[in-house]
Amino acid sequence: xxxxxxxxEMTATEGAIVQINCTYQTSGFxxxxxxxxxxxxxxxxxxxxxxxxxxxxxxFSSFLSRSKGYSYLLLKxxxxxxxxxxxxxxxxxxNTDKLIFGTGTRLQVxx
Amino acid sequence: xxxxxxxxxxxxLKIGQSMTLQCTQDMNHNYMYWYRQDPGMGxxxxxxxxxxxxxxxxxxxxxxxxxxxxxEDFPLRLELAAPSQTSVYFCASSYSGAxxxxxxxxxxxxxxx
Numbered sequence: 001x002x003x004x005x006x007x008x009e010m011t012a013t014e015g016a017i018v019q020i021n022c023t024y025q026t027s028g029f030x031x032x033x034x035x036x037x038x039x040x041x042x043x044x045x046x047x048x049x050x051x052x053x054x055x056x057x058x059x060f061s062s063f064l065s066r067s068k069g070y071s072y073l074l075l076k077x078x079x080x081x082x083x084x085x086x087x088x089x090x091x092x093x094x095n096t097d098k099l100i101f102g103t104g105t106r107l108q109v110x111x
Numbered sequence: 112x113x114x115x116x117x118x119x120x121x122x123x124l125k126i127g128q129s130m131t132l133q134c135t136q137d138m139n140h141n142y143m144y145w146y147r148q149d150p151g152m153g154x155x156x157x158x159x160x161x162x163x164x165x166x167x168x169x170x171x172x173x174x175x176x177x178x179x180x181x182x183e184d185f186p187l188r189l190e191l192a193a194p195s196q197t198s199v200y201f202c203a204s205s206y207s208g209a210x211x212x213x214x215x216x217x218x219x220x221x222x223x224x
Binding site for chain 1: 151
């Protein structure tokens with residue numbers, strides 16, 4: 001079967017670092033994606049990992065371990081505007097680009 | 112370049128009514144998708160298309176139909192609306208092989224009463 005697990009909610013303080021974990025069990029794997037979704041808005045692309053290791057993009061980093069079926073999104077120097085849901089998604093089939101989404105992690109950043 | 116556009120933004124339907132959710136993209140993407148997102152949940156794939164004239168079912172296709180007569184448009188049809196179809200519907204598109212994968216439209220909020 002296909003299963004992607006993320007924590008439902010997390011809280012953090014402005015300026016801090018937070019790590020959002022994602023574990024997956026899918027019948028195929030061709031990349032893992034993180035999306036950010038503010039309340040009432042569409043998801044927007046944050047990062048992509050297809051090989052093991054860390055990908056860094058400014059304040060955001062994403063890590064992948066394919067052997068463990070595990071990824072995390074690391075957000076540094078948190079800002080109030082980072083309060084949003086963070087969706088982990090796996091692409092199982094390269095030929096169609098279909099994504100399987102987790103239920104998302106709602107992050108609240110407090111001053 | 113408008114990206115992915117969806118109409119309407121919000122709609123209230125009565126049980127048993129039908130409607131079409133419109134989706135258009137101007138990026139010449141060959142792949143297009145319809146998702147639904149229930150409150151506090153992730154996105155579930157309803158239907159997808161890898162090119163004009165080609166469509167296929169996703170995870171939750173029951174109660175919906177699609178067509179893809181052009182590269183740009185991918186309408187989603189609800190024939191007999193049910194309360195279980197109350198959700199936010201997102202259309203997305205991508206270009207085959209693109210690393211950044213799917214671009215999403217702003218969504219259509221549908222309430223079935």
